[in-house]
Amino acid sequence: MGGTILRLAQEGHQVLLLDLTDGEPTPHGSVEIRAREAAKAAEILGVERVMLGREHGFVNREVVHTLACRHAVAGILRTREIDWIFCPDPEDAHPDHRAATRIVEDARFDAKLTKTDLPGTPRYPSRMVYYYATHLKTIPAPSFLVDTSGFHERKRKAILAYESQFLVNEKNRSVLEWSDAQARFLGSRIGVETAEAFKVIEPLGITGFRGLI
Numbered sequence: 001m002g003g004t005i006l007r008l009a010q011e012g013h014q015v016l017l018l019d020l021t022d023g024e025p026t027p028h029g030s031v032e033i034r035a036r037e038a039a040k041a042a043e044i045l046g047v048e049r050v051m052l053g054r055e056h057g058f059v060n061r062e063v064v065h066t067l068a069c070r071h072a073v074a075g076i077l078r079t080r081e082i083d084w085i086f087c088p089d090p091e092d093a094h095p096d097h098r099a100a101t102r103i104v105e106d107a108r109f110d111a112k113l114t115k116t117d118l119p120g121t122p123r124y125p126s127r128m129v130y131y132y133a134t135h136l137k138t139i140p141a142p143s144f145l146v147d148t149s150g151f152h153e154r155k156r157k158a159i160l161a162y163e164s165q166f167l168v169n170e171k172n173r174s175v176l177e178w179s180d181a182q183a184r185f186l187g188s189r190i191g192v193e194t195a196e197a198f199k200v201i202e203p204l205g206i207t208g209f210r211g212l213i
Helices: 002-010 031-045 067-079 095-110 152-160 174-189
Strands: 016-019 048-051 084-088 127-131 144-147 195-199
Touching: 002 031, 002 144, 002 152, 002 195, 016 031, 016 067, 031 048, 031 152, 067 095, 084 095, 095 127, 144 174, 152 174, 174 195
Parallel strands: 016 048, 084 127
Antiparallel strands: 127 195, 144 195
């Protein structure tokens, strides 16, 4: 959803990237390399990034749904006054993705609790939106598409900031190609250059039709 992040930032929204793990181990990375890559990608997108990581129980390839992990995310939601949450679509082959989404969904609930030792003020983020980062060979069936025309090239640069994942690792070089193809295809569905897909469970309300494509 890099193109959408760029659009949100340009429109004046405060966007926070929350990394749950440090991303390691991977075949060609290291904790230090991944930290540099993530920082570079966030800089390209023009947004802030924070990480919870191992000290909060988040270990790459081993993410599990625990109360401690839920409360760590809930603390971020409360202290950073998060209103909209974007997280991976729960239908996924990657165990970390599925666990992360379950954690975030429950953290949204936990964030509103009173009489708790969680930091910050109780709040309930108003929207939960799912993006597609699936390892399944599925075709998205989104609730809505976001026009990312004019933002896709910077999204590509943000992806390429992860050199150890998408340049050094030959097996992943095709990811950029199918990302381009999907963006163009989704854009064609709404008559624009590129687009990104999202799903919601709770209905979105609109006050008019002027902004619809």
